[in-house]
Amino acid sequence: MSEPNPSVIVAGASGYAGALAAELVWRHPRLELAAATSRTHAGVRLDRLYPRYRIPVELTELDLDTIEEVDAAIVGYPSGAAASVVAGMRGLGLAVVDLSADFRLREIPIYQKWYGDHGEPDLLTNAVYGLTELEHARIRDAGLVANPGCYPTASLLALAPLAERGLIDSVVIDAKSGISGAGREGGERDSFVSVTENLVPYGAEGHRHLPEIEQELARLAPPGQWSGRVTFVPHRVALDQGLLASCYVDLAEPIGPEGLAQLFAERYADEPFVEVVEAPPGVRDVRETNLCRICAVSIGERRAAVFAAIDNLWKGAAGQAVQNLNLMLGLDQSEGLL
Amino acid sequence: MSEPNPSVIVAGASGYAGALAAELVWRHPRLELAAATSRTHAGVRLDRLYPRYRIPVELTELDLDTIEEVDAAIVGYPSGAAASVVAGMRGLGLAVVDLSADFRLREIPIYQKWYGDHGEPDLLTNAVYGLTELEHARIRDAGLVANPGCYPTASLLALAPLAERGLIDSVVIDAKSGISGAGREGGERDSFVSVTENLVPYGAEGHRHLPEIEQELARLAPPGQWSGRVTFVPHRVALDQGLLASCYVDLAEPIGPEGLAQLFAERYADEPFVEVVEAPPGVRDVRETNLCRICAVSIGERRAAVFAAIDNLWKGAAGQAVQNLNLMLGLDQSEGLL
Amino acid sequence: MSEPNPSVIVAGASGYAGALAAELVWRHPRLELAAATSRTHAGVRLDRLYPRYRIPVELTELDLDTIEEVDAAIVGYPSGAAASVVAGMRGLGLAVVDLSADFRLREIPIYQKWYGDHGEPDLLTNAVYGLTELEHARIRDAGLVANPGCYPTASLLALAPLAERGLIDSVVIDAKSGISGAGREGGERDSFVSVTENLVPYGAEGHRHLPEIEQELARLAPPGQWSGRVTFVPHRVALDQGLLASCYVDLAEPIGPEGLAQLFAERYADEPFVEVVEAPPGVRDVRETNLCRICAVSIGERRAAVFAAIDNLWKGAAGQAVQNLNLMLGLDQSEGLL
């Protein structure tokens, strides 16, 4: 007899990322959706709230006291609000993937600077930063995975092969994201009228995904080799789903076009969701998929441009959450995502 | 010595239509903008709220007690809230163009059905329905003009030549509007994510612009000839500004392709803002203009299709308001609109 | 021992519909893609021509002489060019779904009026018009299925329940389609610059999908009850994939809101790809699916509005082709389409 499928709760399923996570779990061949919860839309069926989805499940209110026989959770709460829910779930023994920033940053003061007080600092110690391709082993053993932000996901996948070799002297990340990345409550700023035919840089003086990128680049670099010079500027573009990170690296030493191509090809040779391609990828090419397409271009002797395209709601949020959950639950990382 | 330019206040200038009205008055060669007011954004400069506009004027709170030497006003308040402001202004002797529905419907019970209580029913008597091309003379003499809704503007311009001749037996109006027509506070429904790559019918069971269209078609028809069979279904399309009314008329009697072409050409021969064209117009062709482009097509013996394209914020709201104000103030109707 | 999967060739796979058909066959769990051919792009890998697709198959030139052990074909040639290819394939015994108009119209003179000479009139006799939900049994037995046009698919699914009961006295179909419906070679008319922020009616004097709709409505109606009064006006909207048919029916007799709802609910109760919904559907809700969502609204006593939304490349072309092929090959109609 086969074992029953693991049972998964998606908490905070009325937001863009949470809703997609619920949809993905619901149609997953090896997971059971125990419940999809919402603080604001309990009583509404998810396929009514999002007619593009097929999940005929009514949102309920989260009640940790009545959770039984649930194995895992994906938490889609806003940063700041997630920590206590995650703590409650961890106390019940659930494996948790948290979509918020609450467990991404290792240093509490840095978290506080960008997000405010942190309610559960003790949990940080065991949380694993869930950029799947860079942390397979640790994610498999983790009880709590901090799902990366959408910008860091694309940026780090673009830069990891260089960072791991100590090749990054300095980097400019010019990132462009579709509007769904801003979440469901954007108001006038995210209205169709404000967004269409527009393209706007923002956060040039500092964006909260910058410390996340810096932290992980420093961790990836060989000991003592990280200089920490990262400029990150996001742009809002008139897209629904899609994110492109254009990364311009001043190389610590020359590597050459062939060396660059080989480095990226080898690094991701075994990764089903990272495709190293020859021409710069368009975000449309990875829409509604968990793929990250990367193209590295040598520019003169000491500079390289690396472009990484993802769907911000998939590989940048809910897709990667399921990918991580698959690993935590002993499944193949691509189950339910192809 | 020339007379000073009339002084105009735009009240409710933070919404889409009110803001454009303020911009148009501000750059108008024969009008002076006395003030642009907002209940919600006082203290904000309009070109900061709408960086696409050039008007460097700070929004203020409306205070009728301090108004002096103002000749006219355009009121951009929501339906229901406009009536009392308009009444106050009329009491001060201002010529007023009201963008709301508060003075469009002649029958109070019909108004109440769609909009709720009416605060100033006495003012209705002297209000003129401001579809400029159909009411030049009365608008010139009016103290209060009810600016038509965007859907009625396009629909009535498309249908008036037929209605005036008693040629409409029945009509289906399939209308499509850009998202700015819904106003500034649309929330999630009007977010880029909800709108892009989408196209949705709404209001098929009844839309509040329907009684406005019915009222005016009945008024335009020769006495005793109006049957009143109008079906009106609006659709939301992924456009910023633009509105198309596709009108399918069952003709009361045959008119033929040549008769149809001649009827429309003659009806609008002297109208600078109505262009009768041979091929169905695209909304892009009239974007950011006060034009209405109309094409009438004969379909068999007893049916005609008439297409009218406008910019919903211009001819469908603020542009027509300035056109009407021009007439009320004794100026050429196209001043400041070309 | 299980039988081998049927082997399918997709001819004309470089166009929008043909390419999607190839992608769908390639990933179909019960079909094998024998070849994807193109007259213009032989030698190119399909996932290079369309980076959004995953099919790593190189386009080849079609050579009927070397076809062996192929069971079926989907033909994506332009109307006029398809007939001879289809004839050759039928001669070899292949089951064929033809995406063109070459076998849709029963009357050669009508075909000639819209498309020019017909090369294979003899094949018409046995061709089945493949609007799947209306022809399950005949499609199962067919050797040649004429896949319906995108506009007729949505329009006929919207109107069939009424037509079959003889309830249509007259109908206006105001249809809106995304740009992919125009095919890959649109040139300047289909450029982003021409399309964005635009919305244009076309073909009001006559569109070649009109005779197709008329033919099938007449066939669906009870004997002697069809009056043939159909007005069909398509509109081009700034969408990639998506088609909405807004159908306004003058009813031959009153049916009432409940009767209308029941009629549609019952008619499509067993159809996995037709969903009768309560609120008018948006095209985004069915994007990248084979679904048709329909909403019928009663308007007064003698009029009904029926809205049908499809993805023009899926249910309006390649998706329905695979649905038909499934039936022809003895598979469940939804295999490979969910």
Added chain:
Amino acid sequence: MSEPNPSVIVAGASGYAGALAAELVWRHPRLELAAATSRTHAGVRLDRLYPRYRIPVELTELDLDTIEEVDAAIVGYPSGAAASVVAGMRGLGLAVVDLSADFRLREIPIYQKWYGDHGEPDLLTNAVYGLTELEHARIRDAGLVANPGCYPTASLLALAPLAERGLIDSVVIDAKSGISGAGREGGERDSFVSVTENLVPYGAEGHRHLPEIEQELARLAPPGQWSGRVTFVPHRVALDQGLLASCYVDLAEPIGPEGLAQLFAERYADEPFVEVVEAPPGVRDVRETNLCRICAVSIGERRAAVFAAIDNLWKGAAGQAVQNLNLMLGLDQSEGLL
């Protein structure tokens, strides 16, 4: 008696930039449009070819032999084809603004690398690179102005204040352009289906606007201070008109936020078409205007980000052409452009 207005021919007026140039000259209060010519669309009225324009002028074939009493020309031919037409016009004594690249690059070998043979190298000597704000005096005296490319226009306006002070050690320009920048004959690459919901980098290995940017930055720099390290990567975004250059500068010496702000404010204090703003500009804010909005942000001690937004068809092409022509003809630079 006032002098007659200068008479201007627009050659190559069927392309995007040429057509807008014709429209702008036609409605210019101080210029007369002598003719608008086209090699491909002679006989077509411009407002039929571009229904969004108002110019009721029929395109004709260019015949230099019959030109009389024409004072100036704007030439909208493709690079490579323009040189000989310009030479002919210069021979007749016309003041010429050339929209192509034919007279932008000072070094023939560099021109040849990117564009092929150059037919009129002798004319290069007296051609002035027409980035108006950087060359007022020379443009006023010029007989031939090479209108800059769209990317160089935004990039150079963003970088000139720093370049002139020798402050640029190295720069990365990540540029994003709307699709109209690619011209009218884009084919499948520029189709709505290919562009919508997409965002694609291109030309990372080298783009022909790079040498133009390098040439001018070198010229702007104080003698001996230019290191020449420029990385330029353009991106295609789902916009009609609009271009953003995001420039990341490694500063040769610290300047600080206040110094940076002051430098930009002073540099453009007298320029009516350059607005230095505090928040990064959106391209929608300058759409259909000749404005360039610039925001400079200090990032750490030695890096600055400068964002410049223009409408690629206006300030990036036809608008700047008219601005230059104004100066050449002794008019105020902003005549006809406000």
